[in-house]
Amino acid sequence: MQYTLCVVLTVGSCYGILVQDPQLYEQRLGHLESLVQQQSTKISELETKLANTHAGGTxxxxxxxxxxxxxxxxxxxxxxxxxxxxxxxxxxxxxxxxxxxxxxxxxxxxxxxxxxxxxxxxxxxxxxxxxxxxxxxxxxxxxxxxxxxxxxxxxxxxxxxxxxxxxxxxxxxxxxxxxxxxxxxxxx
Structure with a gap:
């Protein structure tokens, strides 16, 4: 069985990686989920910082x-x-x-x-x-x-x-x- 892992590097672009090993697929998927979580945390922190800079903060x-x-x-x-x-x-x-x-x-x-x-x-x-x-x-x-x-x-x-x-x-x-x-x- 073959899996294709899609990594989005830019908006609208997708590069497929052919994965033969399901464990490798799960490992890469877990890594990507971790990266998404880190980016979500950074976005939340930046949104809070931005909100606090408008009109002198809160x-x-x-x-x-x-x-x-x-x-x-x-x-x-x-x-x-x-x-x-x-x-x-x-x-x-x-x-x-x-x-x-x-x-x-x-x-x-x-x-x-x-x-x-x-x-x-x-x-x-x-x-x-x-x-x-x-x-x-x-x-x-x-x-x-x-x-x-x-x-x-x-x-x-x-x-x-x-x-x-x-x-x-x-x-x-x-x-x-x-x-x-x-x-x-x-x-x-």
Whole structure:
């Protein structure tokens, strides 16, 4: 009796080996089953590792704050967003307006303001007191309407880095949720 052992080396290809001895066939089949099991284990390990690398792993970091109050900030004043939609790690301080990075990684931050005609609100995002991005929102010459301005910045942060929004020049910004500050960890 003859057996043909098929070893798949590439997708769609099969190379037959003529086996005269059934014990040799069983031995080779056992070896191939062992290889398949090893590969399955490696695939499972890689899938777990990949799942843990997405969006910072299994412990996502994010916050979304907004202001209920209409503000009339002076120049170079930290903006305090007094309400939270979400704060996964209690990293945003509603009394100071500061977000403190709970883990090292690559983050994205966005802040949005809406102003009325006749007003201005230029702002900046700072990390540990150093400007990293500016956002201008100017309706000084307008006689009607509103405008919404958004700044977005990616940042690499260390544990304990402090991120916040500060006015550059401004005299008015709408509250009631029109003023917001959001951040999330993209990758550890």
């Amino acid at each position: 412990d996502p970091v994010y916050f979304s704050a907004y202001s209920q109050q209409t503000l009339r900030p002076g120049n170079h004043q930290a903006i305090v967003y007094d309400s939270l939609y979400h704060d996964s790690h209690n990293a945003y301080d509603q009394t100071t307006g500061f977000f403190t990075a709970p883990v090292k990684g690559f983050y994205v931050f966005a802040w949005t303001t809406e102003i009325n005609h006749g007003y201005i609100f230029d702002s900046e995002l700072l990390v540990n007191g150093a400007r990293r991005q500016k956002n201008g929102c100017d309706m000084v010459g307008a006689t009607q309407g509103f405008t919404t301005c958004t700044g977005v910045v990616p940042l690499e942060l260390k544990v304990g880095d402090v991120v916040y929004i500060r006015s550059v020049s401004g005299n008015y910004v709408l509250g009631n949720g029109w003023l917001s500050f959001t951040g999330w960890l993209v990758h550890k």
